[in-house]
Amino acid sequence: MDDPDNRISVLCLGPKGSGKTTLLKKIQNAEGIDYTYSPVPTIGTNIYDVPYINKQGKKQVLSIREVGGEMAPLWSNYYEGVEKVIFVVDTSNLCQISSAAVMLYTLLAEPKLKKAKFILVLSKMDAAYRQMRNEALLMLQYTRLCNELPNAPVLLEASPLTDEGLDILKPYLTETKRVTVPVPALK
Numbered sequence: 001m002d003d004p005d006n007r008i009s010v011l012c013l014g015p016k017g018s019g020k021t022t023l024l025k026k027i028q029n030a031e032g033i034d035y036t037y038s039p040v041p042t043i044g045t046n047i048y049d050v051p052y053i054n055k056q057g058k059k060q061v062l063s064i065r066e067v068g069g070e071m072a073p074l075w076s077n078y079y080e081g082v083e084k085v086i087f088v089v090d091t092s093n094l095c096q097i098s099s100a101a102v103m104l105y106t107l108l109a110e111p112k113l114k115k116a117k118f119i120l121v122l123s124k125m126d127a128a129y130r131q132m133r134n135e136a137l138l139m140l141q142y143t144r145l146c147n148e149l150p151n152a153p154v155l156l157e158a159s160p161l162t163d164e165g166l167d168i169l170k171p172y173l174t175e176t177k178r179v180t181v182p183v184p185a186l187k
């Protein structure tokens with residue numbers, strides 16, 4: 001029988017089209033992802049189970065639930081028991097970054113997610129027309145979050161297309177201790 005102690009409950013949220021499904025498919029099935037598939041918005045939720053062996057050699061599973069951006073008004077139904085939150089922001093969508101910031105602050109202030117560890121993923125870092133990292137961080141007020149919040153998110157730049165950041169994401173998710181957030185220098 002499935003032992004809940006062996007599962008880490010992860011919630012993956014972010015505006016629609018920010019790249020959640022693509023990222024999670026890549027984490028779940030690093031070799032076999034089909035890039036010819038036609039991406040469809042997630043209406044409802046997807047669950048991605050990612051098995052791994054922990055530092056003590058015990059089999060565990062990252063149970064990652066994506067809730068589509070279209071479902072944002074219903075995200076709050078999925079906060080119970082969540083240990084980690086992956087919040088995905090599309091750096092190639094200038095119009096969306098500010099609204100993503102508001103969504104992120106709302107999640108960080110949510111009492112049910114007080115104990116959850118947040119990972120802020122700047123996605124689509126391969127796109128030529130993306131925002132530069134520091135501009136995106138300014139728009140997200142990331143430095144301020146790090147200075148003012150005890151549960152400020154760990155930052156990760158990623159692209160499932162080029163594999164950037166993927167090797168770091170899994171350890172972030174399986175790490176039980178709080179990862180120290182390096183406050184980036186913004187010019």
Ligand SMILES: Nc1nc2c(ncn2[C@@H]2O[C@H](COP(=O)(O)OP(=O)(O)OP(=O)(O)O)[C@@H](O)[C@H]2O)c(=O)[nH]1
Nearest residue numbers: 016017018019020021022041042068069124159160
């Ligand atoms: N260039 C680039 N495109 C990406 C990347 N990740 C996702 N995309 C594209 O962005 C679009 C949306 O990706 P999804 O993964 O479906 O986005 P989502 O966050 O799951 O969207 P919802 O389910 O609607 O909330 C698709 O056309 C993807 O191919 C990336 O790293 N780089």
Ligand SMILES: [Mg+2]
Nearest residue numbers: 020021041042
């Ligand atoms: Mg999706």
